[in-house]
Each structure stands twice: as C-alpha cells, then as structure tokens.
Amino acid sequence: MALGPPSTSPRASTTIRELLSGGDLSYSFEFFPPKTDQGEVQLWRAIRELEPLAPTFVSVTYGAGGSTRDRTVRIIGRIAADTTLTPVAHLTCVGHSRAELRSVIGAYADAGVRNILALRGDPEGGPGMPWVRHPEGFDHADELVSLVRELGDFCVGVAAFPEGHPEAVSLDADAEFLARKATSGADFAVTQFFFDADDYFALLERADRFACEIPIIPGIMPVTNVKQIQRFAALSGAAFPTDLADRLMAVEDDPAAVRAIGVEVATDLCLKLLAGGAPGLHFYTLNRSTATREIYANVAGAPRSRGVS
Numbered sequence: 001m002a003l004g005p006p007s008t009s010p011r012a013s014t015t016i017r018e019l020l021s022g023g024d025l026s027y028s029f030e031f032f033p034p035k036t037d038q039g040e041v042q043l044w045r046a047i048r049e050l051e052p053l054a055p056t057f058v059s060v061t062y063g064a065g066g067s068t069r070d071r072t073v074r075i076i077g078r079i080a081a082d083t084t085l086t087p088v089a090h091l092t093c094v095g096h097s098r099a100e101l102r103s104v105i106g107a108y109a110d111a112g113v114r115n116i117l118a119l120r121g122d123p124e125g126g127p128g129m130p131w132v133r134h135p136e137g138f139d140h141a142d143e144l145v146s147l148v149r150e151l152g153d154f155c156v157g158v159a160a161f162p163e164g165h166p167e168a169v170s171l172d173a174d175a176e177f178l179a180r181k182a183t184s185g186a187d188f189a190v191t192q193f194f195f196d197a198d199d200y201f202a203l204l205e206r207a208d209r210f211a212c213e214i215p216i217i218p219g220i221m222p223v224t225n226v227k228q229i230q231r232f233a234a235l236s237g238a239a240f241p242t243d244l245a246d247r248l249m250a251v252e253d254d255p256a257a258v259r260a261i262g263v264e265v266a267t268d269l270c271l272k273l274l275a276g277g278a279p280g281l282h283f284y285t286l287n288r289s290t291a292t293r294e295i296y297a298n299v300a301g302a303p304r305s306r307g308v309s
Contacts, residue, residue: 014086015155016115017187019056020215026056026280027296028088028190028217031287033060033071042287043075049289051083053296056280059117059190062090073104077111088157089113092121093144097136101144105151117157117190118144118181131167142177142184149185158182160189160207160216162199166237175206182214189214190282193221193232195241195265197272218273221284222291223262226252263291267298274302 020026029050034040047058058079062072072090079087089108091101108116120141123129133139138147141158148154158181161174168174178189194200200218207216223229226248233240244265251257270281281299283292 014114015187016057016086016088016157017155019086020188020279024056025274026215026217026282027053027300028055028057028059028280028282029292030059030061030219030282030284031075033063033068033075034287035068035071039287040071040075046285046287046289047079047083047085050285050292051085053293055085057086057088057115059088059090059282062092062119062121069104073107073111076108076113080112086115087113088115088117090117090119091144091148092119093134093138093141094121095124095134095137097134098138098147099136101137101147102151105148105154109152109154114153115155115157116148117159118148118186119159120144128166140177142181145181145184145186155187156185157188157190158186160191160203161237162191162194162196162203162218163238171202171206172209175203175212176210178207179210179212182212186214189216191216191219192236192238193219193284194238195244195269196239197269197276200273200278201276215279217280217282218278219282219284220266220270220295221286222259222266222295223248224255224259224286224288224291226258228286259291263294263298266291266295270295270299271302274299 031043031047034043060072060076060079063069076087076089079085091104105116118141123131138144145156145158148156158178160178164171164174168177191200191203204216221229221232223244230240247261248258251261273281283295285292
C-alpha cells in the first residue's frame, strides 16, 4: 500500500494525550473517506477550508476492507504529510484478523500517525444486525485498544455513547465498558452525536461512578439535511427531538433555512456543553465546512466552566 514518505510535520506526531493535557479547549473535525474522486476533491476542499481554524485534531473514519479502508489510510497519510493538522486514524475490528489489524496499524505508523481511534465498528450486515467476530479477530473495542498500545507509542481514543450503545443492556453497563476501555489503555473518548446536553452530562456522571477519568469529548453533528440526519439518528440510536424535527420539516424544501436552524441548534448545544465544562467539541462535518465554520465562529471564545473534566 503506497503511502508516500513518512510525515515530517511535528503536529502529525503529537499525541492527543499531550494536546489535551494543557487544559485548553479542544476543537476537532471528523471526515469520512469518499468513494469517488469527485468526493475526494470535496473532502480536500473542506480540509483546506477548516485548516486555518487550527483544530486540535482531525479524524478520518474507517471502512473495513476494500477501497474505503485503503482511502482512509491514504488520506490519513496525506494529512500527516501535507497539512499542519494532527490526524487521528480510525480503526475497527470489523472483518479483520489480528494480523490484518497489525498491518493497518503498521501502515499508520509508517505514515507518521501516532493517534488512533479504536472502535469495534458496526456489524458487517449493518446496525441492528448480529455482531459476528472474525474467526481470528476481536469481539470488543477494549481488545483492539490493547493491541494498538502493544504495537507502539500510540495515543488511543475510543467511542462513548451519551444515550448508551444500541447493544448495551443498560446505561450503567455501557459506562462500565467505557471504563474497561480506559483501563485497557484508552487516553480519551469521543461521543456519538446527540441533541440534548443533559445526556452528555449524565454520561460523565456514570463514567465517574466507574472511575473512568479519561477526557470525554462531545460529538456534534449539525443538521444540514433533514432526511440524512434522521437516517443517521435511526442507525445510531440517537433520539431525534420531536420539536426539532417539526421545525425542520416545516422548512425542509428550503435548504438555507434548514441549515440556519441546524447551525442555531448546534450552537446552542455547544454553548451549553462548554458552560458545563466539556473539554472541547468534536464536529462531524460530513465532508462539508460551511456549517462547521459558522458554529465554530459562534462558540470560539465562549466561557467554559472548570467544573467538569
């Protein structure tokens, strides 16, 4: 797999652990690997438009097997080599043996990437389908966390779920598993997107009961497309607020109005999270920069309580 020369950027080799330790607010952006060359042009446009904001890090999602996986590794390598950004590479257990996972981790290391978001991933049949472990792979993300830490000086992030993982038997069981991932070596967590700040703060309380002390960064997905967000919410198990759905459906034929509501609602959520002490904000960009830049402009410099870590 051709990656080009290892990164020489000092930002690429900086760990998220180091960046979060200073206590400054973290702002980060997530992208997905496009399936077409045209989509990749759009992705790089978004990356270049967001780069001047100097985010703490950017991440790229991962699809097991085939061109999606290869694009992820290639894009992460290019971000590390050709931008001023600190990249976080996603990695999932889906469809991979331990040997294949080691190979991908090695490819990330060769590209100069030191930060990996270790995820179990959705079942190959899609959300809601039974999980089937690769015969020589892993069942749970904590196993992948341990593997990544064994293979080098990596900083490892994991997922957290304010409304609970769809497969969790209870919210407490979900928080207990987050604590297991921290014990296995996770340095930080990024949450699934959500719409109610209280869900995030309740997650922090549950995590604290299980002595999980890693920073938990809330994930924000601006609503810019009604049907798309409803589909994502259904797949992730996130509750889509009825009042927000009503507002959006009333203007669904007016894309500018939809985006304006999405920016307003996301800004309000971000301000509540920062006021409550969240360590930062992680934006699911959907490879678009406009809404994210607007929200960032609205919240940058907002006061943050020091009551939550």
